Amino acid sequence: MKKDNMQKFAKAVDDGVHLKNTSDWIGPEESLELLELGRALAGQDYSKAHKAAVLAKVQSRTQLKQEAKPMKIQTGWKRPAMIVASLLVAGALSVSFVKPSYAQDLLGRVLQSINLGNIIAHEMDAAQIPDFPKEWEGKLFDKEGNVITSDSEKVSEIYNAAGEQIVNFDGDKLITKSEQEQRDKEAAERIVAVKSREELDKYAMFKVKLPEYLPEGFAFDRGEFYKSEEGVNGKYLDLFFSSEHEGQDLKMHFRYSDKETAYEMSFSGKVEPVKINGVDAVMMDDRNLDWEADGVLYNIVTHGLDRAEVLKIAESLR
Structure with a gap:
């Protein structure tokens, strides 16, 4: 700089x-x-x-x-x-x-x-x-x-x-x-947990995509929205997946893409550019992925899965 x-x-x-309140920011x-x-x-x-x-x-x-x-x-x-x-x-x-x-x-x-x-x-x-x-x-x-x-x-x-x-x-x-x-x-009192894709689409401000591919032993468990006095916030969705294998974990975090939901992150491990279905993405330590597509910010967080599996999960979102 x-x-x-x-x-x-x-x-x-x-x-x-x-x-x-940073909403008062004019700079x-x-x-x-x-x-x-x-x-x-x-x-x-x-x-x-x-x-x-x-x-x-x-x-x-x-x-x-x-x-x-x-x-x-x-x-x-x-x-x-x-x-x-x-x-x-x-x-x-x-x-x-x-x-x-x-x-x-x-x-x-x-x-x-x-x-x-x-x-x-x-x-x-x-x-x-x-x-x-x-x-x-x-x-x-x-x-x-x-x-x-x-x-x-x-x-x-x-x-x-x-x-x-x-x-x-x-x-x-x-x-x-x-x-x-x-x-x-x-915080738990603010959570709205949903199990079906229909409910996910009901609350989300965007088309919810779920992975068609999951590693063996994984299954979709639930989605979570958060609510305030104004109601459910459809800009943010967390997806949780269960696993039969100890030491393996998979979560996804989706955001409606706009200036409010934009984010910046730093990492002390390896950070590299990759592609997800032809779209620019960033991968961290071969296990976390972030990218934007079709007006949605996608984040996948994993533990115990190898790089190829993580990329395959991301590319299977439909």
């Missing part, structure tokens, strides 16, 4: 970082996309020795399995497609606001970007790991009650001063296991 463009970006984000769209990277990262100063282990655990609820549910719920349906962001430590981290100083550092870690229009994927330099939040210093403890410091050994679990396990974060606020369970309960 050229110096003058970076300065414009920094000013635009600085003007908007305190907005209560350039490209700045909004990075603006939405992360409240969780704003003004942060991290330690180094244990940062990967700590962040990996704290972010475990928001890892980029591309599930997007936390984003939809947090935004109250006004911008459910909060940019699926951009910070991979031991997976990925979904964040919402970032200060200009961090944005500049973030851009410096991008090895390559693949732009599909309403989907942008970045391959990040995994060697350059973001630091640990200064706001959390003295607030994180290991299982034995020892304060986690820059000299701490890697930890497997994180706790607060009261001995409650920390499993997530929201901005600078650390979320305990009990608080997350309550959030999950409230």
